Amino acid sequence: MSRQEPTERSGDDERNQSRDRPCIRVSSLEKSFGDEGVLKGIDLTVETGELLAVMGPNGVGKSVLFSCLAGSDHPSAGTVEVLGADPTTRSDTTGFLLQDALCVDRLTGRENLRFYEQLHPNFTDDWREYVEALDIADDLDKRVENYSGGMKRKLELAIALSIDVPLYLLDEPTAALDLTMIQAVHGLIREKQAEGKTVVVSSHRPMDVEIADRIAFVADGRVVATGPPDELFEAVPTVVETRLSNAEALAEIARGGEVFQGNGGVRGFLSADSVEAVDLEGTADAEFEIVSPGYTDLFNYYTRLSPTNGR
Numbered sequence: 001m002s003r004q005e006p007t008e009r010s011g012d013d014e015r016n017q018s019r020d021r022p023c024i025r026v027s028s029l030e031k032s033f034g035d036e037g038v039l040k041g042i043d044l045t046v047e048t049g050e051l052l053a054v055m056g057p058n059g060v061g062k063s064v065l066f067s068c069l070a071g072s073d074h075p076s077a078g079t080v081e082v083l084g085a086d087p088t089t090r091s092d093t094t095g096f097l098l099q100d101a102l103c104v105d106r107l108t109g110r111e112n113l114r115f116y117e118q119l120h121p122n123f124t125d126d127w128r129e130y131v132e133a134l135d136i137a138d139d140l141d142k143r144v145e146n147y148s149g150g151m152k153r154k155l156e157l158a159i160a161l162s163i164d165v166p167l168y169l170l171d172e173p174t175a176a177l178d179l180t181m182i183q184a185v186h187g188l189i190r191e192k193q194a195e196g197k198t199v200v201v202s203s204h205r206p207m208d209v210e211i212a213d214r215i216a217f218v219a220d221g222r223v224v225a226t227g228p229p230d231e232l233f234e235a236v237p238t239v240v241e242t243r244l245s246n247a248e249a250l251a252e253i254a255r256g257g258e259v260f261q262g263n264g265g266v267r268g269f270l271s272a273d274s275v276e277a278v279d280l281e282g283t284a285d286a287e288f289e290i291v292s293p294g295y296t297d298l299f300n301y302y303t304r305l306s307p308t309n310g311r
Contacts, residue, residue: 029078040221053212062202097160109140130158149176206295217302
């Protein structure tokens with residue numbers, strides 16, 4: 001008995017260390033294709049049970065980063081640790097949704113589901129719930145090649161979320177979906193987190209920030225800012241809006257000379273000096289108006305005018 005007690009404590013210690021250890025730890029990650037560097041020194045930590053949104057425009061390397069996290073691609077330099085191990089050595093801990101990569105087009109939706117049921121030992125019957133929630137239950141007997149982009153995305157989500165694993169990597173889960181369906185997908189993702197799962201989503205759609213505990217903004221192959229949404233909003237400079245016809249005047253005083261179009265007008269970010277120098281509190285027909293920053297402003301600031309590039 002005395003020889004068994006240390007063994008039991010050792011097992012408990014190992015489980016406690018697993019719970020305390022970050023789910024994902026990325027250090028100095030680089031990935032190149034030939035002479036083209038896509039990831040240029042990514043440092044990122046994801047805690048167990050966290051819902052992290054990796055945000056950035058198309059083409060900044062989000063999908064490449066997710067492929068490295070899933071173990072389907074090898075870094076050119078740096079290290080990736082997922083659940084305490086090299087992700088290339090095991091595939092049973094991660095559900096990976098890579099855009100336009102899960103479904104076999106010549107099979108029906110139902111045949112794709114059966115394929116993954118046979119392929120993955122942790123595939124569950126939860127897909128029945130997901131196809132109803134995503135409104136594709138009546139389309140399962142159609143070939144995927146006849147699906148719209150949104151229908152295909154829904155099927156891919158149903159497949160990825162039906163695999164019972166500790167970690168979900170969802171690359172652009174709301175791509176090609178309308179507003180109502182985006183809200184439904186957000187609900188499904190929150191349910192996964194409520195079950196104790198770790199979820200990492202990537203997106204170029206600012207509204208996907210809504211579900212995140214924490215955001216990592218990626219620009220130029222690097223993580224330029226991380227933090228909870230509230231903290232990141234606090235660091236956003238004053239946002240000013242004006243008419244579209246007044247865009248050039250705003251660009252003259254905006255940070256980096258950048259203005260962003262939307263909602264029938266244009267917006268820009270002002271430094272403290274610019275705010276003091278410009279009359280922003282005029283009459284109702286004033287040229288400029290201070291507005292509260294929204295998710296789109298947050299996205300534009302950190303991906304287009306990131307503090308790390310001095311703009």
